[in-house]
Amino acid sequence: MAVGGMAFYISKRSIPKYAVHKIDIKVESTPARVTQGRKLASMLCRSCHYNPKTDEFTGRELTEAPQFGKIYSANITHDTTIGIGKWSDGDLISFIRTGIKPDGQYVPPYMPKLIHISDEDLYSIISFLRSDDPWLKANPEHMPASKPGFLTKFLVTIGAAKPFDFPSHVIPGPDTTNKIAWGRYIALYQMECYSCHSKSFAKNNYDEPEKSPGFFGGGNQMYDVDGKEIYSLNITPDKNTGIGNWTEAQFIDAVKSGTVPTGPPSLRNPMQPYVGLTDEELSAIYAYLRTVPPIDNKVERKF
Ligand code: HEC
Ligand code: HEC
Structure with a gap:
């Protein structure tokens, strides 16, 4: 009885919202940062956000994540309603580190968070996301809302899946001479x-x-x-x-x-x-x- 009730409770739950770590920052874009950012995003973001049909980062169904439910990655092109055209640099940094969107919505582990990447590498990713790269051209292609399954809701409910804390200090890049x-x-x-x-x-x-x-x-x-x-x-x-x-x-x-x-x-x-x-x-x-x-x-x- 208790177990059934708990399962019912979990299946009816939605993914919770959390307090947003607000940061006020404008990342300075340089050609070197855009180049490094494209390199990083092509290995860290493209696999989920690139859609071969549009040849852009308009998102797709993540058929490789069936355990989490029916999950769609988001449109992260410059489009101001469907994409991330209205997000500030601070919104993006806060989300990529913690997993909490500007409206407080938490995105579970089907989107990995970059909690240890250096500040400089993260700024490069932001510079790339702001660039005029063809992958990011404003495109209103709409993705259905994800439908997280039982496992996702379970992990969130027991606290096994939760936002990461925003780093408390500057994260330096590696010593490339070592x-x-x-x-x-x-x-x-x-x-x-x-x-x-x-x-x-x-x-x-x-x-x-x-x-x-x-x-x-x-x-x-x-x-x-x-x-x-x-x-x-x-x-x-x-x-x-x-x-x-x-x-x-x-x-x-x-x-x-x-x-x-x-x-x-x-x-x-x-x-x-x-x-x-x-x-x-x-x-x-x-x-x-x-x-x-x-x-x-x-x-x-x-x-
Ligand atoms: C998304 C998950 C994922 C990530 C991230 C990942 N790998 Fe793999 N890797 C796999 C899987 C799955 C296989 C096995 C593929 C197969 O059997 O065809 C594999 C296979 C390999 C192999 C082949 C090993 C062998 O014995 O044949 C090497 C080497 C390897 N990965 C290195 C790396 C390195 C280095 C990185 C980071 C730069 C990395 N992988 C990141 C999932 C991953
Ligand atoms: C393993 C797959 C995966 C990878 C890799 C990934 N994402 Fe995501 N991302 C997702 C999914 C799934 C969502 C949507 C979750 C949801 O349903 O709200 C998402 C959502 C987002 C959002 C929120 C967009 C919105 O409007 O709600 C942004 C911004 C984002 N990702 C940026 C990135 C960036 C930048 C990278 C690379 C550093 C990246 N993602 C790598 C799967 C991924």
């Missing part, structure tokens, strides 16, 4: 490779990524765009079950083009080819991954 520190920044804070490559999204420690169970040991279950189950792979230096025997060149090729020494076939969605990363950045990630504790966990690629 290869391992640079690689760590990209893999944990910028591209967040660990979030898919550790044991489970639900168990990840987002505040302190290294404390995530099965850190980089793979086996995290997710879905591809057709809703088919797929598991992330072990990319710790374990020689038998991880990538301990891979050369740097093999690693760079795999992450950039999807070609793996153990393949074919190539790596599949939702692992995307990180074409935007330079060989220096990939070399830094490789150097960093060599330093993480090896985990003995064999994950089979199922086809």
Whole structure:
């Protein structure tokens, strides 16, 4: 009785609103920031917000997130009613860090929040979102409202899914002269490779990524765009079950083009080819991954 009542209560709930962390800031746009922002957004935002039909960031149905309900990513073009043309720079920064929209509405984990990315990288993303890039041209294409399913509402109700606190201090960029520190920044804070490559999204420690169970040991279950189950792979230096025997060149090729020494076939969605990363950045990630504790966990690629 009590359990049934609780389930009924949860299924009737909507996603709650929260207090917005207001910030007053105008991000200065420079050509360098727009370029860096486009590079970051092409790897961090495009996979969900790009719609091949419009060839723009008008949003699409996220068929790879069936566990969360029927979810649509939003139109984030310059359109002032359907898109984000009216959002201020502060609104965007606050939302991307915490997950709370200007009206207080919280967006659950089907949109990842960038809680550790450097202020400079975030300003670059904002500069790009404000730019005249063709992906962002005002387009009134409307996305249906998302219909979060039971799991999403459950996670929100028990407090397992909730907004992140706005960072209390300036987040500096990595020291790029220290290869391992640079690689760590990209893999944990910028591209967040660990979030898919550790044991489970639900168990990840987002505040302190290294404390995530099965850190980089793979086996995290997710879905591809057709809703088919797929598991992330072990990319710790374990020689038998991880990538301990891979050369740097093999690693760079795999992450950039999807070609793996153990393949074919190539790596599949939702692992995307990180074409935007330079060989220096990939070399830094490789150097960093060599330093993480090896985990003995064999994950089979199922086809
Ligand atoms: C894994 C998928 C995913 C990724 C990656 C992603 N988003 Fe989203 N985003 C969503 C979804 C889903 C929503 C809409 C949620 C809802 O139904 O309210 C959304 C909503 C938004 C909104 C709110 C728009 C509005 O009008 O309500 C903004 C702004 C936004 N995203 C920007 C970004 C930016 C910038 C990036 C890259 C740094 C990004 N998103 C990456 C899935 C994603
Ligand atoms: C959205 C989740 C996701 C993110 C983010 C992600 N990966 Fe993956 N990755 C996967 C999945 C799923 C596979 C397995 C694909 C398959 O079996 O075809 C994979 C496979 C791999 C492989 C192949 C390993 C092997 O043994 O063949 C490497 C290497 C890899 N990822 C590195 C990275 C790096 C580096 C990053 C960050 C720059 C990253 N991944 C980010 C999901 C992700």
